[in-house]
Amino acid sequence: MSDTHKPKLAVWKFASCDGCQLSLLDCEDELLAVAGAVDIAYFPEATRRMDGGPYDLSLVEGSITTPHDAERIQAIRKVSKTLVTIGACATSGGIQALRNFRDVKAFTSLVYAHPAYIDTLAQSTPIAEHVKVDFELRGCPINKAQLVEVISAFLNQRKPLVPHHSVCVECKLKEQVCVMVAHQTPCLGPVTQAGCGALCPGFARGCYGCFGPKESPNTSSIAQQWREMGASEQQILQAFRGINGYSEAFRVESERIEKRLHPSDDPKTP
Amino acid sequence: MDKRTEVIQVDVLARVEGEGALYLKMDGGEVKEAQLRIFEPPRFFEAFLRGRDFRETPDITARICGICPVAYQMGACHAAEQIVGIHPEGPLRELRRLLYCGEWIESHVLHIYMLHAPDFLGYESAIAMAEHHAEVVERGLRLKKIGNELMSFIGGREVHPINIKVGGFYKVPTVKEIRTLRERLLWGRDAAIETVRWTAALDFPDFNRDYEFVSLRHPDEYPLNEGRLVSNRGLDIDISDFGDHFEEEHVERSNALQAIHKGHGPYMVGPLARYHNNFDLLTPTCQELAREVGLGESCTNPFQSIVVRSIEVLYAYEEALRIVDAYTEPDAPSLDFTPRAGTGHGCTEAPRGICYHRYTTDDNGILLDAQIVPPTSQNQKSVEEDLLHLARQSMHLPTEDLTWRCEQAIRNYDPCISCATHFLKIFVE
Amino acid sequence: MPYRLDASSLQTLFENLKARGYDLLGPQRKDQAIVYDTLESVEDLPQGWTDEQEAGHYKLKRRDDDAYFGYVVGPRSWKRVFLPPRKRLWTATQKDGQLSLEEEPLPSQPIALIGVRSCEIHAIAIQDRVLLEGPHPDPYYAAMRAQSFIVAVNCTQSAATCFCTSMDTGPGATFGFDLAMTEIMEPEHIFVLEAGSPKGRELLADMDLENATDLQQAHAKAGIEQARQQIKRELPQDGLKDLLYQSFEHTHWDDIASRCLSCANCTMVCPTCFCTEMEDVTDLTGDHAERWQRWDSCFHESFTHVHGGSVRQSTRSRYRQWLTHKLASWLDQFGTTGCVGCGRCITWCPAGIDLTAEVKAFRDSERK
Amino acid sequence: MGPIEQPRPMTPRPFRIETVKQETSNVFTWTLRAQKEGDTLAFQPGQFTMLYLFGVGEVPISISGDAEASGDLIHTIRAAGTVTQAMQQKQAGDLVGVRGPFGNAWPIEEAEGCDVVLAVGGLGLAPMRPTLYHILRHRERYKRVYLLYGARTPSDILYPEELRAWSDSGKIDVRITVDVGMDGWTGEVGLVTDLIRDIQLDPYHCVSMICGPEIMMHFTARALFHRRIAPQHIHVSMERSMRCATGWCGHCQLGPKFICKDGPVFDYPTIQAWLHKRER
C-alpha cells in the first residue's frame, strides 16, 4: 500500500527505553493523520513492513553504545535525507551515558557473569557525535506535541517551532508559582530547555532536567542558588549528572563540582 | 515436509518493544534450536544506581522502560519504603493503584490493538488494519488514550511520570479534579467489554502448554502493587525470598539475562499467570464476561493472551472507576521518612508480569547495591520453549507462514526487550 | 466623596459588579502564593494572609487579623488580562487554491479587576502607551481595556521588595481606577471607597453607602502613609537614563551576567514587559495554519535572531538590554520609565538579582 | 460591492503571485495582486510589508515597485532563510498573505532641490528602486542624482536592464562596482565607498540615502562625511529581527528606536550612537 507521493518515514532504535518512539504511538489523535501524511516505511515497533531506503525522514531514538551501532548509524545516515534525533539518549547519550563518568569494564562485570559476551563501547554517545543530525528533539521522553510539530514542520518545509528558552518561561506562561522562590525547592528549570510544559513545578517539585540545558545556561549560578537553599555538593552533582548528564553544559558543571568534592581525584574515578 | 531442513531467521522482530531477533534451526525434520535473540545493548542501570540517593530510584528506574515506567517506579518506591519502614495506605495507595491501572490500560491496549491483533487479521500493522477496520482501530486508540490520560492526570505525563516519589506523590488531585475522569472511564469500560468480545472472536491456533504460572497474589484484590509470590505449582513465598527461588543466567547469544525457577525450570509471568492465579479476585463483570466468551478460569493457550489482556483492561477500567468514586484527599501528598541503612524489596505486576527490585542503602540512603528483574527476562525461556513446540507442531506450514506464526508466538508475551536488557544482576563474588 | 463599606458587605460590591455583567478577577491563595484568578465570592479572597518578600524569596504567612487585602503583590500581574500569555490571532485555511483567514473574535466579556495596586495601575497606563498609542493599536488589548472595571486597593503595607515611592507610582492610587478602596482594620474592619470614573460613581450611587467620616478618611490616609514609611528599597531617578546609556561598556555587566540565569522570569512577572513572539503553526495535513502571539523575552537568544545569528548573544548583553530598556530607552520611546517599582523582578528572580542594587552599583562606581 | 473591510494589523490579506522573475541565482521578484478587488496597497518608497507564506512563516520584505503606478505589489526577495527559501519554490498562481505597508519612507521630499546620492549595496537596490522611480518621474525636482551600487560579483547585479536604461537616459548617473570582477567584467572593482570619491556634488545641498548591509552603510556614511555632507542629510534603512511590524512585539529595538515603527529609515545622527554598540 505504499504511496509513492508521500515522504517516506523511518524510525530507528538504538540504546534507549523505547519511550520516545512510543510517544509517536501515543499520538492517538494524530497517528492516523501522520500515517496519512507520510509513508511509514520502516518502524518495527509498529509494523512488520520493512521497506528499504532511501527515506525522506528518519527519526532516530537511542544512543550509540556498541561498535555495531556505531556502524549502523552511518548506514542510516546514508539512506536518510533528513535525520532527526528524538529524545535525550539520541541527543545527549541519555541516562546510560552515566557510564561515561565511570569505568565501563567494572560495570560490565558487575552486571554480567560473562562480560566477554557483551560487546559494548566505553561511552554512550549522542547521534550527533557520529553523523550529521538535521534536528535534535530533546526530552526524556520527548513531548509528543513537539514530535508532531517537527513532523508538521518537515512536511511544510519550515523550521520546527521548538523553543530553546528555559522551563521557567513555560512555567510562567502556564501561570504556575515558582517552586524555587515560593517553596524553596531546588529546581533546574532556569537552566533547562522548555518542552515538557513545566510539568514538575506544576506538581510542586523541582525540574530535574529532562530536556537538557537551555541556550546559554548559567549552570554555575543555579548551582550556587541550590547551595544557598541548603543542597549538598553531592546533591548538586547528582542533579547535573542525571538524564542529560553527558550534555556539555551539565557535564562541565558536574565536573566542576566533582573537582570541588575531590580536588585530587581523576574525574574518571567514581 | 517431514525431512525439513531450514534456518528461519528474523533479524528485526516487528511490533515488539525493543530490538530482538528470532532464530529457528530445523534439521531433518527436527527442531534443533529455537531462540529469541536479544541484541538490545546493555544500559547498566544497576551499576550506575550504585552511589545514587535511593530517593532518585523512581526517576532513574522509570527510564528502564518507556512502556511500563510505572512498574519500575512502583517497585522502586516499595523497596525504598521497606528500607525506611513506611507504608503508604489509604488514598495514597489507591492513587498508586489508579496510576497503575492507567499503565495497564495503555500498555495492554497498545499490545492488543496495535501489536497483536494485526497478526490475527493478517495485517502488517494497525495502521494498515485501520483501512478496513477503522472503527476498531479508533476504539483502540481512544481506549489507549484514556489510559494515557489517567497516567498524565496522576503522574504528569504518560511516559516517565514525574509525580511519583518515595512515600507517595509530590502533589495529589482534589476530589473535584479526579471526578473529571469519570465520564471517560465509563466510556472506556464499555469499550473494554466490546474489546473482550472482539478479541475472543478471533481465530486461535490450537496450542496449549502446561506452564508454571508465577504471579503475585493478594488476599483482597487482583494483584497490581503487592502480594505474595505464588504459582500453580505450589510456590507461595514472600517477595523478599525472590532471590532464593529464582536465578538468572547469562547466555552467549544474548545481551539479556534469563531467569529460571530454581529446581523447576522455565516459568511464565504476565496476564495468563495472573489470570490463572487470581481469577476469583476479578470483578464480577470480568468473570461473567470471561465465561460468556468461553474463556475458562484458566487459559493455557498463549495465543489467547490477547483475550486475557482484554479482560485485564476491563478490570483496570472498573478498578479505576471504583477508585475515582471512592477517592478522598489524603492529609499529605506523601509520608515523611528518614533515610537509614537497610535492604528493601519491591515486586509489582507490570503489564508483562512480575517486576522485582531489591536495594541496599547506607545510613544516608546512598545505594550500595541494586538488583532489578524485569518480566521479559523471566519469560524468555518460556518463549523459546513455545517456539520449540510450535515449530514442531507447525512443521507443515510454508516458510513464510511458519515465520509469521513464530513471530506471533513471541508477540504473545508482549515482550519488552528494552526492559530485558536493563537488568539482572549476577552475583560475582 | 469617600464612602464607607463594611468589610462584611464586601460581597455586595461583588454582587453589584456581577449584576452589571462583569466577571470578577482577583487575589486568591494558590500553590503557596497569592495570584489573580477568577473570583466567585469574597470567600475566595486570601483573607488573613500576607506575603513576605525578599530578593529570590516569597513566602505566605498568616496575619494576625482578617484583612482581605493584607498582602502586597504576587507572581501574576494584570497584564495577563489585556495581553494574555498566549493568544491565537487567526486561523488560516488553504484549500482548492483559496486562502482564507479567520480572525479570532475579540473578547466581549467585561472583566472587573479586584484589588489593583497603584503600581499596577501605572503599569497598565504604561502598557496603554505601548499597545494603544502607537501607529497600530492592538485590537485585543483595546477591547479588553474598554470593557474592564478597575477596583483599586490602596496599599497600607509594603513588601521589602517594593520601591514605588522612587518611581512615584504609589502606594496610594491617584488615577486610572473606577473605584479605589482602602482597607482599615481598626477600630472596625471597613473599606473607605472612592469613585474615579463615571462608571464607578454610578456603581457607588446604586450601592447607597454611607459617607466615610473624617476620622475614617484619616485612618485610610494613615494606612497609605504607613505603607510609604515601610518602603526600604529605592531607585533614584535623577540622571538614571544617562547613567545607563553611559554605562554600556561597564564591567559590572559581567558581574551581573555571572549571576543572571537568563531564565526570563523577571520579564514574565514584570507588569510592563510587553514583548511577544509571533508563532506560525500548521497541522499535519498542511491545510490549516494558525498564528499565535505569546509572551517573549529579551533574555532569549532567539529574540534578536536574524539570518546568520543573534544580535545579542551573551547574557551580559541581554541583561543590559533589559535594564537599559526598562529604565532608560523606555523614556525615549514612551515618555515614561518602564518600571513601576512593584519589585516582582526582584522577588521572582531565582538568583535574587535586585535591579535597585545593580543600579546602585553603577552609580557608586560612577562616583568613585 | 461593499466597502473593503479593514483587517486587523496582524491579519494578512491574500495576494496571488502574478509573475515570478528570477533575478539572480537566489534572488527573485514577485508581482503580487490582491485577491479582494480594490484591496490594493498604497505605499511610500522605503516602506515594507510582512509577507506570509502559508504554513511556513512570515518575513519583512521591502517594497521594490513603483509607488505611483497603481495596482500590483512588487517585491524582490533573496532566498536566504527558511521562509524565503520556501518562497523561491512558489510559482505564479500561488497565494501568499500580505500585511502592511509598514514603516516610514525615504526622505524624497527633503531631497527636492538637492543633489541626491543613492548608495546601495547588494539587495539594498530593491528597497531603493521605488525612490528611483519617483525621482525619474519627477526628475526636474532634483539636481544631480547618483546611484552608487556595490554588488558582490557581476552576476549578482540586480535589475541590469533597468540600470542600463537609467544610465542611458542620462537622468541618473549610475556607477557600479563589484567586490570581485569576473566573467569579463570591465567595470569598477572595489568598495562602493570608492565611488563617492569621484562624484561631483554640492555638499550643502545634498541628501544621501543608503541601503545595504549595516557595515556598508556605516562606511558609506563615513565617506560622505569626508565629502562634507552633514550627517542629518544622510539616511539609512535599518534591519533587525522583526516579528509584528506594528510596534507590539519589541524584537526590533535598536537602542530607543523600534525599526518597524520609527524606521526602517533613519537619519544618521538618530541611529549613529546605537550602530556602534558592541552587543557582546
Added chain:
Amino acid sequence: MKPQELKPFLAEHPFFAELPAEDHAILAACAAYSVFEAGDLLFREGEEATSFFVLREGSVGIDIHYPTRGLITLMTLGKGDIVGWSWLLPPYRSQFDARAIRPTKALIFDAVKLRASFEQHPELGYAVTRKLLAQVTQRLFTARIQLLDLYGISTTP
C-alpha cells in the same frame, strides 16, 4: 619625453604634489611617460618588480587567474592611483597581474633607480614611502571589508 618635461606632471599629481621641487627633479630622472592599450599588461605575477606606475588616466585592474573561474579582478585603479609596490621591498617580485582595462596613461618609474635615489635621499624615500603606505592602508581596508562578503549576507529570515 625628457625628464624636465615630466616635472610638471609630477608637480600636479596628488601623489607627488606636496614634495619640494628638487625632489620632483630627482623623481623625474627615474621616470618615463607610458601609454597602455586596453589589455596590455603593466606587470605580471611572479616577475621581477622593476617598475612603479602612477596613473594619469584610464583604468588598471589587479588580476589573478583562478583555474576554475578564469580571470578574476580583485580591484580596479584609476586616475591618481599608484600601481605596484612590490618593487620597494625584497624579493622585488610582483604578486598579481596588472592589466590596463581601458587605454591608460601612466608615469612609469625605474624601480632600481628609484630605490638607489631613496638611498641617497632618505627624506625623499621616507616621503614617498609614507604616501605609498597611505594607499596600501586604504587597499588593506578595502580588502578586509570585501572579505566580509557583505552583500552575501541577508538579515531576512
